[in-house]
Amino acid sequence: MSVRVSAMSVLPPVRRDRIIAQLPQYFRKDAALHIKEDFNNKVKTACQEQRTGTVGRFKISKVIVVGDLAVGKTCLINRFCKDAFDKNYKATIGVDFEMERFEVLGVPFSLQLWDTAGQERFKCIASTYYRGAQVVIIAFDVNDVASLGHVRQWLEDALKENDPTAVQLFLVGTKKDLSSPAQYSQIEQDALKLAQEIRAEYWAVSSLTGENVKEFFFRVASLAFETNVLAELEKSGSRQIGGIVRINSTSNNAYASSKKKQPNCCQ
Numbered sequence: 001m002s003v004r005v006s007a008m009s010v011l012p013p014v015r016r017d018r019i020i021a022q023l024p025q026y027f028r029k030d031a032a033l034h035i036k037e038d039f040n041n042k043v044k045t046a047c048q049e050q051r052t053g054t055v056g057r058f059k060i061s062k063v064i065v066v067g068d069l070a071v072g073k074t075c076l077i078n079r080f081c082k083d084a085f086d087k088n089y090k091a092t093i094g095v096d097f098e099m100e101r102f103e104v105l106g107v108p109f110s111l112q113l114w115d116t117a118g119q120e121r122f123k124c125i126a127s128t129y130y131r132g133a134q135v136v137i138i139a140f141d142v143n144d145v146a147s148l149g150h151v152r153q154w155l156e157d158a159l160k161e162n163d164p165t166a167v168q169l170f171l172v173g174t175k176k177d178l179s180s181p182a183q184y185s186q187i188e189q190d191a192l193k194l195a196q197e198i199r200a201e202y203w204a205v206s207s208l209t210g211e212n213v214k215e216f217f218f219r220v221a222s223l224a225f226e227t228n229v230l231a232e233l234e235k236s237g238s239r240q241i242g243g244i245v246r247i248n249s250t251s252n253n254a255y256a257s258s259k260k261k262q263p264n265c266c267q
């Protein structure tokens, strides 16, 4: 805990282009974690009254990005964190991570973005870092049907190390710039269907052009933040009335009400 506090205190202030004042909207209404237009009212009030508990002080949310080799995981993170794009492929060996600091509804909030290796030979190193993820991003290449076909396996591997009911899941199609509108809409149908089945929020992005990259990460940060604050509120509420209230950290998840257990859970 002390390490986290000191790490936060030496970090530079939040960048002006990381300030989130409105809830960023979903990419596709039919595959969204929720479709509300604004942040939860309880969350907004708690932020105004600075009652967000550990969120805003030393809470850091872990995000893991998984998916086949060369689908563009590293490029996605680099486009967002460094506004850079490298057309040469350099395989990630094991894992890398980046810290991104946001300010959501006036409250500081950090994401730790873990970029993992897709190559089979590095997977066993990478998978040891999956544990403790609040958000799982599964990337596939919209020009490569096989990479979409492997999404369920990636999900299964990521959920082995995590509580499936507590994880927020995103399915991201990459390299949108390389596909024609006709090709794209064909794979999008399959991707939307899969997203609904695994209860993930679907996005399509291009790290080359930057299309939807910032919007996507803002959405991830906002939904992770909202869930964290709600969990804090339920925790403090349950303390006040003797700890009987059940904490449901996925209560703002549209998919959560339908079925509790992930179909691919292998625990």
Ligand SMILES: Nc1nc2c(ncn2[C@@H]2O[C@H](COP(=O)(O)OP(=O)(O)OP(=O)(O)O)[C@@H](O)[C@H]2O)c(=O)[nH]1
Binding pocket: 067, 068, 069, 070, 071, 072, 073, 074, 075, 076, 086, 087, 088, 089, 090, 091, 092, 093, 116, 117, 118, 119, 174, 175, 176, 177, 178, 205, 206, 207, 208, 209
């Ligand atoms: N045209 C285009 N190329 C991309 C895009 N994103 C990534 N690439 C290219 O795809 C290749 C692989 O990208 P990476 O980001 O290294 O892939 P990765 O998923 O991190 O691969 P591993 O680390 O091996 O798992 C590189 O040559 C990138 O330049 C994109 O949005 N558009």
Ligand SMILES: [Mg+2]
Binding pocket: 073, 074, 075, 090, 091, 092, 115, 116, 117, 118
């Ligand atoms: Mg990589």
